[in-house]
Amino acid sequence: MKLDVDVLRYLSKEDFRVLTAVEMGMRNHEIVPSELIHRIASLKHGGTYKVLKNLLKHKLLHHDSSKYDGFRLTYLGYDFLAIKTMVNRGVFSSVGRQIGVGKESDIFEVAKDDGTVLAMKLHRLGRTSFRAVKSKRDYLRHRSSFNWLYLSRLAALKEFAFMKALEEHGFPVPNAVDCNRHCVIMSLVEGYPLVQVKELQNPDTVFETILGLVVRLAEHGLIHCDFNEFNIMIDENENVTMIDFPQMVSVSHRNAQMYFDRDVECIFKFFTKRFNVSFEETPEESDGSDVDSDETGRPRFSSIKKVTGSLDKELAASGFTRKDQDDIEKFIEGDVEKDLDSDGEGTGDEGHILEASPDVNIKHFDSLCLVEQHEPIVTCDDGDEEEKQHQFA
Numbered sequence: 001m002k003l004d005v006d007v008l009r010y011l012s013k014e015d016f017r018v019l020t021a022v023e024m025g026m027r028n029h030e031i032v033p034s035e036l037i038h039r040i041a042s043l044k045h046g047g048t049y050k051v052l053k054n055l056l057k058h059k060l061l062h063h064d065s066s067k068y069d070g071f072r073l074t075y076l077g078y079d080f081l082a083i084k085t086m087v088n089r090g091v092f093s094s095v096g097r098q099i100g101v102g103k104e105s106d107i108f109e110v111a112k113d114d115g116t117v118l119a120m121k122l123h124r125l126g127r128t129s130f131r132a133v134k135s136k137r138d139y140l141r142h143r144s145s146f147n148w149l150y151l152s153r154l155a156a157l158k159e160f161a162f163m164k165a166l167e168e169h170g171f172p173v174p175n176a177v178d179c180n181r182h183c184v185i186m187s188l189v190e191g192y193p194l195v196q197v198k199e200l201q202n203p204d205t206v207f208e209t210i211l212g213l214v215v216r217l218a219e220h221g222l223i224h225c226d227f228n229e230f231n232i233m234i235d236e237n238e239n240v241t242m243i244d245f246p247q248m249v250s251v252s253h254r255n256a257q258m259y260f261d262r263d264v265e266c267i268f269k270f271f272t273k274r275f276n277v278s279f280e281e282t283p284e285e286s287d288g289s290d291v292d293s294d295e296t297g298r299p300r301f302s303s304i305k306k307v308t309g310s311l312d313k314e315l316a317a318s319g320f321t322r323k324d325q326d327d328i329e330k331f332i333e334g335d336v337e338k339d340l341d342s343d344g345e346g347t348g349d350e351g352h353i354l355e356a357s358p359d360v361n362i363k364h365f366d367s368l369c370l371v372e373q374h375e376p377i378v379t380c381d382d383g384d385e386e387e388k389q390h391q392f393a
């Protein structure tokens with residue numbers, strides 16, 4: 001998706017007031033009646049109509065008159081609200097090229113005034129599978145707060161909370177900088193997703209590090225649930241950073257064992273296929289923990305002992321509530337079950353659009369041997385300088 005942030009500079013206070021009015025209306029309406037937008041925005045002299053037209057022109061809103069005359073925010077409209085808030089907070093001041101397209105997110109570089117580059121992840125839950133959204137909608141029908149805005153916001157909130165907690169416990173994750181609506185700002189990982197790496201100097205060491213992470217996470221009460229070559233970043237010194245946390249669950253989840261085994265399996269499969277790592281000699285206690293492994297070297301979930309002060313408990317006590325967790329789990333599990341139904345081994349990450357085939361366009365990049373890089377597709381600079389926080393009277 002093109003994120004033309006230039007438009008942001010030309011949007012007026014009124015534009016944002018109406019955009020925010022639509023957002024507020026969407027708490028209770030999938031399509032917000034025009035009349036309600038007028039009332040919330042309460043612009044003088046019927047000014048809302050003109051503003052709505054402008055917002056439509058820039059594709060920040062979508063007009064729907066199938067049931068009644070109304071509007072809803074587009075992803076772009078929601079992006080603008082989040083970006084504007086972040087810019088006003090001084091978190092960053094410009095948006096650069098897109099660096100990733102996930103199944104349910106878009107990732108961009110953003111920069112601060114001092115030139116520091118950060119990563120911005122815009123969550124887009126429900127983008128790929130209309131069917132999944134629909135079944136989830138059926139499930140959540142009685143909850144008026146449900147829509148993709150709500151789910152994307154939950155995903156961002158969860159990702160932010162988990163990233164912060166993991167970082168505090170010494171896990172190699174990006175630094176969680178800020179979060180607003182469906183948008184998470186984090187440090188930029190200097191590296192590449194493992195899927196893009198063709199060769200490693202020390203595949204055995206990297207493999208053990210990664211497997212050690214799955215075990216250590218479980219000891220801290222958590223399972224990543226999407227631990228695979230798309231969500232592991234690796235730098236030129238072959239240091240590992242894990243990313244992408246909205247689907248994590250507690251080890252007390254009823255399907256914990258299955259999720260854990262699946263994460264382990266993804267890593268084994270990938271390292272066998274890509275790096276020819278063989279596992280017979282994998283030392284059982286390479287990470288210093290006393291976790292048992294089966295005869296193939298795969299750690300046994302049942303032998304993992306939780307450390308005290310587990311993260312799953314800690315997170316349950318954070319801003320991310322039990323209800324939030326239930327809602328998002330229901331949504332994500334639907335997808336997982338669907339994936340499992342369709343090919344028996346869904347990782348949840350098959351939908352990556354920009355992922356390159358490992359055997360084409362090999363590009364050497366210093367010590368790391370990579371497959372072709374993403375094209376930069378978005379450039380722009382500063383947001384609106386004079387606009388300050390838009391508020392309702």
Ligand code: ADP
Pocket residue numbers: 099100101102103104105106107119121174186187188189190192193230231243244245349
């Ligand atoms: P999704 O949940 O949609 O899979 P991810 O968080 O996995 O999204 O991000 C998708 C891609 O974006 C990653 O594979 C990676 O290439 C890139 N990416 C994500 N976060 C960062 C980051 N902090 N630094 C650098 N690249 C990132």
Ligand code: MG
Pocket residue numbers: 102230231244349
């Ligand atoms: Mg991912």
